[in-house]
Amino acid sequence: MPLQPLISGREAPVTHYVIHSFASLCAAAVLFMTPARVFAQAAAFGPSNPFYAPSTLPFHAPPFDRIKDSDYQPAIEAGMAQQIQEIEAIASDPAAPTFENTFVAMEKTGRLLARSLQTFSAVASANTNPTIQGVQSAIAPMLAAHYDAIYLDAKLFARVKAVHDNAANLHLDPESQRLVNIVYDEFIHAGAALRDADKEKLKKINEEASTLEDKFQRALLADTKKAAFVTTDRSSLAGLSDAQIAAAAQLAESRKVQGFVIPLQNTTQQPDFAELSDRATREKIFQNGWTRSEQTDGDLRPVIARLAQLRAQKAQLLGYPNYAAWVLEDQMAKTPQAVMDFLNQLIPPATAKAKSEAQEIQAVIDAQHGGFTLQPWDWDFYAEQVRKAKYDLDESQVKPYFEINNVLENGVFYAAHELYGLTFAERRDIPVWQPDVRVFEVHDADGKPLALFYCDYFKRDNKNGGAWMSSFVDQSRLLGNLPVVYNVANLPKPVPGQPALISADDVRTMFHEFGHALHGMLSNVEYPTLSGTNVPRDFVEFPSQFNEHWATYPAVFQHYAKHYQTGAPMPADLVEKLRKSHDFNQGYSLTELLSASMLDMQWHTLGAGAPLEDVDAFEKNALEKSKVDLAAVPPRYRSTYFLHIWANGYAAGYYAYQWTEMLDDDAYQWFEENGGLTRANGDRFRKMVLSRGNTEDLSTLYANWRGRAPKIDAMIEDRGLKEN
């Protein structure tokens, strides 16, 4: 019963990468957690609905030429009803439970729901409108109830448990055994094994928690908006460009206030700090942001204290010492201790580097006779001066070498050809959801069709921010399905007749999302539940971040980075500047991420008996205890505006961004040690990692390929944190 989530881009670990928005980071969560507002009347569902039967297009591609907005809701509702019937038939099968009649049968259910929902999910994120949004609100609570009905079905669970408990005698192949373990754990995690009284308790906790999560999300949005910096004094905005000031004036007008409004971003640091030269303005904006959720009418501290307590109680009810232990059990890291050990290895080099960066910045302040000690709101302003002095890189010099089609075909596709032998042929006959979308049929080295790949790169107003990957069809030998996957981004669209010249960040984004796409397209597994990118959060960003490395690999870079008019390669000094700029500000950016990860872990390792915490005291103590309490380097998110962990499904999961970075750097190091970009290396990686989905314990799978467990050394070196 797999449901492919949207796989998002990275959580901007370094400043020169694209910052992906919350919307895309958690697009799936947003889609499925939207509260009920509209209960539209679903139209009748019948053979005229384009989802009624499997698509007859190549690879079962969605028939976008026939799909109307009004087709989605009836198909999704019928899909849920059909799956419940199928599940009911399995649960009440008079035959004794077997692997075939229970687990394999479950894998085959819900096909109508999958094809309608996966298509809907794509347009809801990449090409939405008020009708689609109405459908989204209507189906969210229905889907939540639908999955509860399956996972809390006592008859079904009895069969699942019977097969699971007897699995040792069944001599299943390893992938089937893995399926039994994974699906059984999903039931346990949902509370299927609880006594009825405890199921009731769990339901109450879940209800209160989801109300608080919803409240947190809404109040934070309002608090953040309210805490914007407002001024009538234009001179306080010195340093901003005329266009930025005009935008601030326009925002003031739309909010019906005098003067200028600088909105807050939901992070501690604010984008304008690099340019605002008035120190008092920076401090005011910073303080507004720091205390955004502490205003009397919108104080979120009691909300998160209670949420942390409820989560600890939920974990205890399900038999775990704390919430993190419950979350991490099915992740690659497995235990809170493993996560803590990992973070604790990174903290000393990261904070040492941040301290030396702080010294460098303080020297600039002193040289300018500033007469003050560096504070968080000064960091970006002076770091920008350090950056300009050290790595002066002008984006406009670089862009002419990054024409989008050239980057795609001679860079992204080329690397995949050199590593995995893939070739790409554009298909103009496959219907798309929007005219900008391109479709490619992907062929394997032996010429056999492998997958269908769509890309929708240009920014639109009806698209979520950021970049992501997902699929229309998951690969599965059991279902006879080849993968149909897509990438979405928000790259600037040129005016007609002009080439699309993109930034180095954008190039990286294309390689990143295509890494996810490869994970989906190269999947070669039996069961859809274990297919492609259906892997734990602390593994899913590994193939994507790994694929980014090829963007700057010399043989690939030289193949695509050519001037769009002359075809000349990028000059060596420009390449060198680009390479060097990678090391900039790494101490700061890693430290702020580690602080956030530590806050997340500390909140979610509270025991069930812990009292309601004083949020400020708890946070201060957590940072001190973790040795990430640098005065000039606050956490990327404070507890009170840490949306990822309180409302977006990343509780005890924020570390995954750094964990997968360890994996991708460690993996790339293996390639460097073994001859780099070769078919032999690529094929081995494909066979042992990319094709395997979630068919084996991921730390075992990784260690088998790497020859050992992952190490953090390559990450520390790649970030430029190695002591000389």
Ligand SMILES: [Zn+2]
């Ligand atoms: Zn990603």
